Amino acid sequence: MSFLSVQNIKHSYFTKSTAVAALSDISLEVKEGEFVSFLGPSGCGKTTLLSIISGLIEPTEGRVLLEGQPISLADAKIGYMLQQDYLFPWKxxxxxxxxxxxxxxxxxxxxxxxxxxxxxxxxxxxxxxxxxxxxxxxxxxxxxxxRTLATEPKLLMLDEPFSALDYQTKLKLEDLISATLKQFNKTAILVTHDISEAISMSDRVLLFSPGPGRLHKVFDIPDVIKNLTPFEARNHELFPEIFQTIWKELESFETFKK
Amino acid sequence: MKPSKNNADLLHKQYVHSLKREKRKVRLYQLLIFLLFFTSWEFSSKMKAIDPLLFSSPSKIIDLLFSKLHDGTLMENLSVTLIETIVGFILGTLLGTLLAAILWWSPMVSKVLDPYLVILNAMPKVALGPILIVGLGPGYASIISMGVIISIIITTIVVYTAFREVDSNFLKVLRIFGASRFQCFWEAILPASFPTIISTLKVNVGLSWVGVIVGEFLVSSKGLGYMITYGFQVFDFTLVWLALLVIAVFATVMYQIVAFIERKIVKE
Incomplete structure (x- = not known):
């Protein structure tokens, strides 16, 4: 039994005139203590999938199991970081x-x-x-x-938490978050459209393709890079190679559309 | 380095000085308008350029002010109206916010009630006066109700809009922590809407004065509104003007108090 198990998730958004398929048949597993990235262009449903895994949205089909139990907001086992801090300004x-x-x-x-x-x-x-x-x-x-770690969540969701920061702050924060999560042996899922960020922070990169969102390909990051801090990883000699591989896959979506 | 720093200091001093000068100028003109208004009023009344019966004159009003202060009737009428207005606008704001909370709580209720709110908002509430007076009896209850009814619907609409405009990501943070709907309301929706609630308070101060004065026109035997109708009935327009000026002063004071509270809260 894996730590987090996402089974055959399908999801559609309904409007008065149409039903838009956002996710089609997504299954994946995450091990305890693993850091996984969801990478993909906008509109590939990665944030929707994150919301489903955290229990914020009920999927049209499929289920999510955390330690063998169906996910529920009431258990408060999930931590979630948003694009911006969303600290309550009056507190x-x-x-x-x-x-x-x-x-x-x-x-x-x-x-x-x-x-x-x-x-x-x-x-x-x-x-x-x-x-x-x-x-x-x-x-x-x-x-x-x-604030997210204070409740000792089992699983951490990072929804583009660096996107609103300047570049230098972003690099520093990547290192800090990576070190902190490793120290507490937390399992985390990062949603991003930044290839370098995905490679430097994660153990595995899951690439999603758009229209409707599906899991396109999984890239395992080699151990030498996994064990480095995100900043060091960006400067490792293997880094450009992995970047190029993922970049080509992303490019292939574009040609597919044409 | 040093001379340029001194230079910057000097320029800053000049800037501060010019700000002060401008402020003094504004105050001076304000005072001039005030004096000009009252002296020309006094003068044209004396010269009979305006009808002294209708417009009275500042000196007569001041004389009356002192005699009414002396016999205690002004304080009595003023305190009645002040209490009615304060209670009216606090109740109007609280009940309006409560109604807005109910609408936020249940989207179904808000959808169903939407057209009724529009009708109630469009209707001139003072027209309900006679019904209130017969229903609640002539007295505090019906006059305070006038003050409440005139401000409650607009408060509901404005505050409910503010509730709905709170960034949904704050709710997302709370829901992830397993918060109930009440906790979402208490921790995010209500505090985030405090600035709006305070600013409706400002509007409601004015509205409640209208409600209370109209209420007093219709029934009462006490209050500033009563002073106005009484003065009108006996053709003592000095009394009417006295009541009007007292209302202007106290409405302004109440508005400034609310504005002060607003600055305190919004600063935080």
């Missing part, structure tokens, strides 16, 4: 990071100090009583990571 940093624990009634002295410790570990010191707008974009996304 202090401390209130923001403790929000998940408070909502699931798991806020104890112990869990509170663990969360505040995590905030310090991630390099944010003395910001507890500040409001989100007093922090920079990179710092806010780090707070969002702490």
């Amino acid at each position: 202090t940093i401390e209130e923001n990071i403790l929000l998940g624990l408070k909502l699931s009634k798991r806020l104890t002295e112990q869990s509170k100090s663990a969360s505040l410790n995590l905030l310090r570990q991630i390099g944010l010191i003395g910001v507890e009583t500040q409001l989100p707008k007093q922090l920079s974009g990179g710092m806010r996304q780090r707070v969002a990571l702490v």
Whole structure:
């Protein structure tokens, strides 16, 4: 039995005039502690699939099992990071990071100090009583990571969490998130359209093709690159080769359309 | 480096100074308009350029103000109207927000009620006055109801719109944490809409004054609205003007208080 099992997912969006197939028959498995990327052009349904796996959307067909159990929002086993931090602007940093624990009634002295410790570990010191707008974009996304990890989710969803940041901050945050997830042995799924980001961060890259979204190809990242930090991986000699392979596959969608 | 820094300091000082000068200028003109208005009013009334019976004059109004302050009737009427207005606009805002919350809670209810809200909003609420007075009896209840009814529907519509415009990604964050619909409302929808609620408060201050004054026109034997109708009936327009000026002052004060609260909350 695998950690996460996605079985024969089909999904359609309905409007008054049409039914649009967003995902067609997607099955995949993720092992515990693995970092997987969903890569693909816009419109390939990768964010829809992420929403289905996290239980936000009910798929038209198929099912998602986490540790053999059907996924449910009520269990709060999932962490989700969005494109932007979405910290609540009227709450202090401390209130923001403790929000998940408070909502699931798991806020104890112990869990509170663990969360505040995590905030310090991630390099944010003395910001507890500040409001989100007093922090920079990179710092806010780090707070969002702490908020996500505070509830100790089994599975982490990263929905293009670096896309709103400047390039330098993005590279630094990639390293930080990668190291943090490895340290806690978290399983994570990253949605991105950035090939380099996918290669440098993941153990496996799942390439999706559009119209309707289907799993096109799976790329296993070699161990030498897996064991490097994302920044080092970008500079490894094997990196351009993998990039080219994935790039060609992506190009093939374009010619297919013509 | 040093001279240029000094230069920048100097320019900054000049800038601050020019801002101050501009502000003083604005205040001066405002004061001039105020004085010009009241002196020309006084003067043209004395010269009978305007009908002194209808327009009275500032000096007569001030005389009346002191005599009404002295015999206590002004304070009595003022406090009645103030209490009715404050209760009316707080109730109007609270009930309007509550209604908006119900609409947000149930999309079905909001769809069903939509045309009725449009009709209620379009209808001139003061026309309900006679019905309220007969139904609730002449007194505080019916006058406060006028203050409430005039502001509640517009509050509901504005606040409900604000509820719906809250970024759905905040709700996504909460739903992932397993939040219930009530928790979503309490943690995201309501606090995110506070600025809108406060600004409807500003509108409602004005609306409640209208409701309460009209209510007092219709029934009461106390209050500033009563002072106006009484003055009108005995053809004492000095009394009418006194009531009008007192209303203008206190409506402005209430508006400024709400604006102050708004600045405090929005700053946070």
